[in-house]
Amino acid sequence: xxxxxxxxxxxxxxxxxxxxxxxxxxxxxxxxxxxxxxxxxxxxxxxxxxxxxxxxxxxxxxxxxxxxxxxxxxxxxxxxxxxxxxxxxxxxxxxxxxxxxxxxxxxxxxxxxxxxxxxxxxxxxxxxxxxxxxxxxxxxxxxxxxxxxxxxxxxxxxxxxxxxxxxxxxxxxxxxxxxxxxxxxxxxxxxxxxxxxxxxxxxxxxxxxxxxxxxxxxxxxxxxxxxxxxxxxxxxxxxxxxxxxxxxxxxxxxxxxxxxxxxxxxxxxxxxxxxxxxxxxxxxxxxxxxxxxxxxxxxxxxxxxxxxxxxxxxxxxxxxxxxxxxxxxxxxxxxxxxxxxxxxxxxxxxxxxxxxxxxxxxxxxxxxxxxxxxxxxxxxxxxxxxxxxxxxxxxxxxxxxxxxxxxxxxxxxxxxxxxxxxxxxxxxxxxxxxxxxxxxxxxxxxxxxxxxxxxxxxxxxxxxxxxxxxxx
Amino acid sequence: xxxxxxxxxxxxxxxxxxxxxxxxxxxxxxxxxxxxxxxxxxxxxxxxxxxxxxxxxxxxxxxxxxxxxxxxxxxxxxxxxxxxxxxxxxxxxxxxxxxxxxxxxxxxxxxxxxxxxxxxxxxxxxxxxxxxxxxxxxxxxxxxxxxxxxxxxxxxxxxxxxxxxxxxxxxxxxxxxxxxxxxxxxxxxxxxxxx
Numbered sequence: 001x002x003x004x005x006x007x008x009x010x011x012x013x014x015x016x017x018x019x020x021x022x023x024x025x026x027x028x029x030x031x032x033x034x035x036x037x038x039x040x041x042x043x044x045x046x047x048x049x050x051x052x053x054x055x056x057x058x059x060x061x062x063x064x065x066x067x068x069x070x071x072x073x074x075x076x077x078x079x080x081x082x083x084x085x086x087x088x089x090x091x092x093x094x095x096x097x098x099x100x101x102x103x104x105x106x107x108x109x110x111x112x113x114x115x116x117x118x119x120x121x122x123x124x125x126x127x128x129x130x131x132x133x134x135x136x137x138x139x140x141x142x143x144x145x146x147x148x149x150x151x152x153x154x155x156x157x158x159x160x161x162x163x164x165x166x167x168x169x170x171x172x173x174x175x176x177x178x179x180x181x182x183x184x185x186x187x188x189x190x191x192x193x194x195x196x197x198x199x200x201x202x203x204x205x206x207x208x209x210x211x212x213x214x215x216x217x218x219x220x221x222x223x224x225x226x227x228x229x230x231x232x233x234x235x236x237x238x239x240x241x242x243x244x245x246x247x248x249x250x251x252x253x254x255x256x257x258x259x260x261x262x263x264x265x266x267x268x269x270x271x272x273x274x275x276x277x278x279x280x281x282x283x284x285x286x287x288x289x290x291x292x293x294x295x296x297x298x299x300x301x302x303x304x305x306x307x308x309x310x311x312x313x314x315x316x317x318x319x320x321x322x323x324x325x326x327x328x329x330x331x332x333x334x335x336x337x338x339x340x341x342x343x344x345x346x347x348x349x350x351x352x353x354x355x356x357x358x359x360x361x362x363x364x365x366x367x368x369x370x371x372x373x374x375x376x377x378x379x380x381x382x383x384x385x386x387x388x389x390x391x392x393x394x395x396x397x398x399x400x401x402x403x404x405x406x407x408x409x410x411x412x413x414x415x416x417x418x419x420x421x422x423x424x425x426x427x428x429x430x431x432x433x434x435x436x437x438x439x440x441x442x443x444x445x446x447x448x449x450x451x452x453x454x455x456x457x458x459x460x461x462x463x464x465x466x467x468x469x470x471x472x
Numbered sequence: 473x474x475x476x477x478x479x480x481x482x483x484x485x486x487x488x489x490x491x492x493x494x495x496x497x498x499x500x501x502x503x504x505x506x507x508x509x510x511x512x513x514x515x516x517x518x519x520x521x522x523x524x525x526x527x528x529x530x531x532x533x534x535x536x537x538x539x540x541x542x543x544x545x546x547x548x549x550x551x552x553x554x555x556x557x558x559x560x561x562x563x564x565x566x567x568x569x570x571x572x573x574x575x576x577x578x579x580x581x582x583x584x585x586x587x588x589x590x591x592x593x594x595x596x597x598x599x600x601x602x603x604x605x606x607x608x609x610x611x612x613x614x615x616x617x618x619x620x621x622x623x624x625x626x627x628x629x630x631x632x633x634x635x636x637x638x639x640x641x642x643x644x645x646x647x648x649x650x651x652x653x654x655x656x657x658x659x660x661x662x663x664x665x666x667x
Binding site for chain 1: 486488489492494495498499500502503504505506507547548551552553554555556559573576577578581585586588601613634635636647648651652654655657658661662663667
């Protein structure tokens with residue numbers, strides 16, 4: 001009987017090209033995803049050194065960060081346009097498949113990877129974007145890299161990586177109604193802090209995790225980086241295989257059956273040990289709202305804004321003080337007394353079809369409150385098409401939401417969408433950093449249903465108190 | 473890449489926790505297709521007032537932080553995005569060394585690839601450096617070969633660094649050239665795994 005192993009160790013061993021003492025391991029990369037913002041300097045580096053892309057067939061590109069969500073045909077931002085054109089010409093020069101703005105496959109990199117079936121269990125996946133951890137939902141080891149590493153992986157299909165520590169994040173029990181995957185991850189980060197995962201790869205386990213759909217699992221893994229972990233994953237199971245079957249880049253027929261057999265071997269073995277374990281009980285988790293400027297600064301919707309005097313450490317106190325000043329909030333303010341002027345439903349965290357359905361359920365038959373601007377930005381053109389097929393766009397527009405083209409949009413406001421200085425936004429994205437949604441913008445992270453409920457009420461409300469058809 | 477062996481320079485003190493990549497270089501400046509020229513946008517929202525003038529309250533605009541090449545900050549420095557524009561901006565502005573009690577992983581790795589030495593030091597020692605540098609010009613010497621930091625008044629602290637990264641910085645190596653020496657191993661791997 002061999003030593004029981006975690007999925008993290010199994011994937012690592014399967015991908016180690018070279019392991020020598022005193023050095024990181026040389027790790028093989030099965031898939032690199034590329035986007036317009038963090039790649040131009042990498043391609044330029046290749047050109048300067050006269051190098052090729054080693055495996056264009058294991059590389060896939062899309063445009064998402066800069067993309068306008070209105071009038072995609074006429075891009076007014078000249079520098080953004082140049083960045084997109086540069087990606088197109090780089091992909092052409094180096095022979096890489098690109099889902100450009102005209103492609104039906106275009107969308108946010110972490111949404112289209114799974115959608116196309118490029119993301120598969122057991123793969124090592126990298127991208128010049130920290131939310132690459134999203135792909136971990138499939139039992140892949142997926143992490144964000146900088147542009148130097150993008151270039152390195154393009155040239156060599158490998159990366160030098162130190163073996164990470166492993167951490168189990170166990171979510172016990174079943175979720176209460178009205179509590180979503182977004183609330184699980186925000187609650188975990190609120191409980192253990194914004195850097196508890198540093199140096200580790202997280203594996204999410206437990207009854208609550210097994211019960212999630214693939215799309216919900218992606219929301220969880222997506223925010224691993226907000227806990228400081230470069231990667232977070234979930235052992236693949238039948239839910240994973242069912243999601244993948246029939247997707248464009250997934251083998252079919254006998255080859256698929258064979259793949260599933262391989263994938264089944266990947267799950268963490270009974271009795272495998274992690275370097276660390278943290279736990280949370282589903283019964284502790286409520287619909288979450290962040291009040292501060294890092295994703296750990298969140299509370300249940302029934303809670304209040306905390307006081308710096310409640311901090312456990314001087315570092316924590318300093319963080320709370322910095323945040324309250326920027327967010328212009330007083331300690332003790334009820335979350336449900338905070339008014340918002342903007343709502344953003346979108347991003348690689350929460351812009352898949354199930355997220356839009358959840359938001360639409362709340363929006364249906366209601367109206368966006370006076371003084372609130374609300375927008376829905378699907379994660380990909382395919383999600384957009386599906387939503388339109390289901391009539392979700394009508395529900396949103398009738399309620400007064402803007403219905404847009406896909407892209408990263410107001411998650412980081414590199415495109416024309418932003419929140420004006422001093423105003424508040426309920427956002428389904430992943431970061432509430434200072435200035436993220438615009439200079440001086442104040443971001444509150446929530447789930448899609450909570451965001452839609454904030455839009456129609458003009459302030460945060462507990463979605464569990466909404467009447468049908470909001471949720472069951 | 474320019475090697476770092478021993479570096480003496482003025483310190484810039486930024487006593488804030490969780491300094492994230494959106495603060496280091498706000499996203500509106502990420503659209504360049506070059507690697508250079510990002511220093512002018514470093515800490516943009518903190519550094520400049522709405523009218524474009526220097527914000528007199530920002531720590532690095534204080535006269536004692538002028539020409540600082542060693543940045544001293546608090547916990548979890550560089551959290552957030554994987555964007556390498558953050559170390560590019562720091563480097564272009566003139567920083568060669570960053571000292572903090574803790575760093576975010578991706579940012580920490582990105583520093584080495586851009587000729588910046590990130591140093592993790594105990595909180596107490598970091599706070600001592602901050603105290604010394606917050607009100608006046610304060611030079612320290614960072615000796616990578618011997619892994620220590622000293623000043624003229626007897627401050628001394630040693631630091632840990634992965635020997636691999638140490639060598640890379642000391643020699644100013646390009647990582648890709650190093651890897652391509654192992655190309656046969658990569659070929660063998662691809663053949664064995666049938667990728």
